Amino acid sequence: MDSDTIWRHIDTQRTVLADVLETLPDGAWRTPSLCAAWTVRDVAAHLALSHAGLRELLGAAARSGFRYNATVRDAALRSPLSHEQIIDRLRSFVGSRRTVPLVSEKEPLLDVLVHTQDICLPLDIDRPMPTDAAVVALERVLWWSRRFPIGPRLRDVHLVATDVAWETGAGRRVEGPVQWLLLAAAGRVVAHDHLRGELRSLA
Incomplete structure (x- = not known):
């Protein structure tokens, strides 16, 4: 983008x-x-x-x-x-x-x-993210996580978006809408309720 x-x-x-x-x-x-x-x-x-x-x-x-x-x-x-x-x-x-x-x-x-x-x-206010913007933001979180040991463990994880053609990584699979992948990668545990897979890898 x-x-x-x-x-x-x-x-x-x-x-x-x-x-x-x-x-x-x-x-x-x-x-x-x-x-x-x-x-x-x-x-x-x-x-x-x-x-x-x-x-x-x-x-x-x-x-x-x-x-x-x-x-x-x-x-x-x-x-x-x-x-x-x-x-x-x-x-x-x-x-x-x-x-x-x-x-x-x-x-x-x-x-x-x-x-x-x-x-x-x-x-309880519903304000969905635009998916293309959420992908850019998620990729930025991943960029930061590769450089600094903060937030969830995002190495050895295969992230797969189910609402847009996007995936990255290898290892334990975690999938769901890109908005919730972003929130999980940013450390918001509430996002886990909207994802499937090896969620312990995002602890």
């Missing part, structure tokens, strides 16, 4: 999420998300930092000892943005191709696809 198409998907998914957030009562923002120890509000605040520069993140980085995951968490939890400001920020990103430092356009695509489900699934 070329860069222009990826950015069109990002714009669409940010708009979709902003529309969802706009309908939520205040109590729903406090619902636990699929991200451990993050509420719906925390996940949305994290996505609203998608254009943050080094200066904006410096305080969170210093407080977290310059550890990446801890910096991301601290910045989201301490974000002063109101619900309305989070929604407005997400809408303001549409049409922009800016990313946080040191990442490609595939990271914001992955972020918005997975985090939209982190928000929607606990609230």
Whole structure:
């Protein structure tokens, strides 16, 4: 998928999420998300930092000892943005191709696809992913997993999508819709209910 198409998907998914957030009562923002120890509000605040520069993140980085995951968490939890400001920020990103430092356009695509489900699934909101975008995001997760020992064990696993012509890997077979393969690869255990095969390989 070329860069222009990826950015069109990002714009669409940010708009979709902003529309969802706009309908939520205040109590729903406090619902636990699929991200451990993050509420719906925390996940949305994290996505609203998608254009943050080094200066904006410096305080969170210093407080977290310059550890990446801890910096991301601290910045989201301490974000002063109101619900309305989070929604407005997400809408303001549409049409922009800016990313946080040191990442490609595939990271914001992955972020918005997975985090939209982190928000929607606990609230019983059905927002399916576009399959072509989900494939790109899944391949990015696999790219990261080959370089860093984090998340589910994805080596020696044969992943097979049942709703699009895509498969990769060798070993224990795991199959299902690409949306749920992506969520499982991103560490969301709830996805296992929608997959078949050697799910212990994704623990």
